[in-house]
Amino acid sequence: MDRDKQETFDEMVGPVGSTAERLWLLATRRAHRTANKLRVSARKRFPYILPARGPLSDLDGGIEMSAHIFSRDPLVLYIPVGGPRPLYPLAAMGRRLGARRVTFLLMPMWTMERPAVVAQMGRDLAWYARRFPLHEVIFLCNNEEERRLIAAAGGNAMFSNH
Secondary structure, three states, X not given: OOOOOOOOXXXXXXXXXXXXXXXXXXHHHHHHHHHHHHXXXXXXXXXXXXXXXXXXXXXXXXXXXXXXXXXEOOEEEEEEEOOOXXXXXXXXXXXXXXXXXXXXXXXXXXOOOOHHHHHHHHHHHHHHHHHOOOEEEEEEEOOHHXXXXXXXXXXXXXXXXX
């Protein structure tokens, strides 16, 4: 272990017999890390490009998210959102509920006071509104500035400190 109590590469994989074996293990580790980054990136983009019906519609089935059901009739779902593309879980779920009237209450897990994220979110909201007109999306914002930014991007936002 190093001074920060982190295992070294040799401690993680065991003794390496040769330089070629060590290079092979390093290359394999790099390939797995790259594949994981691609998988995470695809999960954030797939909901926006997949069709609502047909054989390709369920390719984003591996997305994990939290969702709380506040009401079943009418359907009201409470979903925490965040990250660089905060609406990707909403897009994945929206495709499965496309024909139903649904209200989504979105709670930002972290601040949305980032101009690049809000600009992308505005484009995603416009796409979502065109694709799923029966769905209502309401952001529950932690502060007034966040509410103002989301409203300026075209979102339905209200101040609800949580």
